[in-house]
Amino acid sequence: MSDLNTRHKDTAAVVTGGAQGVGLAIARQLVAEGCRKVMLAGRDAEKGARAVAELAALGADAVFTAVDLQDTQACLDLIDAAVGRFGTVTVLVNAAALGARGTLTDTSVELWDQMFDTNARAPFFLMQGFVRHRQVQGGGGSIVNILSQCAHCGQSYLAPYSASKGALAALTKNVANAYRFDRIRCNAILPGWMDTPGEDITQRKYHGATDGWLERAEAAQPMGQLCKPHQLAGLASYLLSPDAGVMTGALIDYDQNIAGSYPE
Structure with missing residues (x-):
């Protein structure tokens, strides 16, 4: 295993949802392990500025880009902007998500579209831009998608959310399979509450x-x-690093409650 303080020294990262929560925790972990090139993407410019200042104080060339993930072109432009800033992008983290509530019977078409545009379509086109770039660079690179235990089922009031995360679970495996021979790895973490x-x-x-x-x-x-973001961040950093070896297409449950278990 490589030195934990330097294993991301060659990493240039794009992290969506990077201004707070899981995305920011992963960005912090990457920087702690040597990453010096980080583009954070999110909706709140004020939170983004605070996150950038924190990472810059740790020695990173960090930048925040305000992005509406429901805008497909903005997703593609984000990868191009990161390449323009850093010269390359080697790591993509899809941590942003919409978590609004809706059951099967009360979900509107508008909510369904917003959920899938943010939680499934945006990661799809971010990965498209990332993979295209990595192929031009000769391959290599790693993606981590942040899903949810709801991808297994979810509560009744999380019907569209669960469906969107289930779609991203299938997409994670599809991308992993499709670009194995480009040495582009794609894995996902499914946190609980x-x-x-x-x-x-x-x-x-x-x-x-x-x-x-x-x-x-x-x-x-x-x-x-x-579940705590800083604890999950260590796992994400491992998956994104060379230490993960050939690991790809994995959907990792990250919870203290076991999917498929029942009361004794």
Whole structure:
């Protein structure tokens, strides 16, 4: 295994959802392991500026690009912008997602389209731009898609979200298979319930959560916590690094509750 402090010294990364939560945690981990070229993409320029300042203080050439992931051309332009900035892109992290609620019977066409445009179509075209670039560069490179345990099923009120993550799961394997001989690896992480700024907003907006909800939720979990972005980031960094070897097409469950298990 390579030195953890330098294994990403040659990495040039694009991270969507990079201004906060999982995306920012992964970007921090890459920089901690030697990455000096990071483009963060998201919607909130103010949060993006704070994230860039943090990574720059750690020695990275970091830049934030405001992107509407429902704009397909903007997704393709993002890869081109990163190549223009860094000369190349070797790593892509698709961490951005829309997590709005909707059941089978109350989901509008508009919500369905927004969900799939953000959670499935955007990663598709980001990967398209990335793979095309890597092929021109002679191959190599790594992708990590952040999915969800909901890709296995999900609650009734997450019908379109679960469907979009299931689509990205299949796409992860398809891309991994299609570009094996270009040495482009594509893997995914499927986290369970996570402690993120976005989750706090979601719990308050959709589920009437009040102050202290996180502590109450964590007390009921088998390991006494929700999934933490900084813990997941180490796994993502490994998957993106040469240390992962030939690993590709993997869908890794990242949770303390086991898919397919039932009460004793």
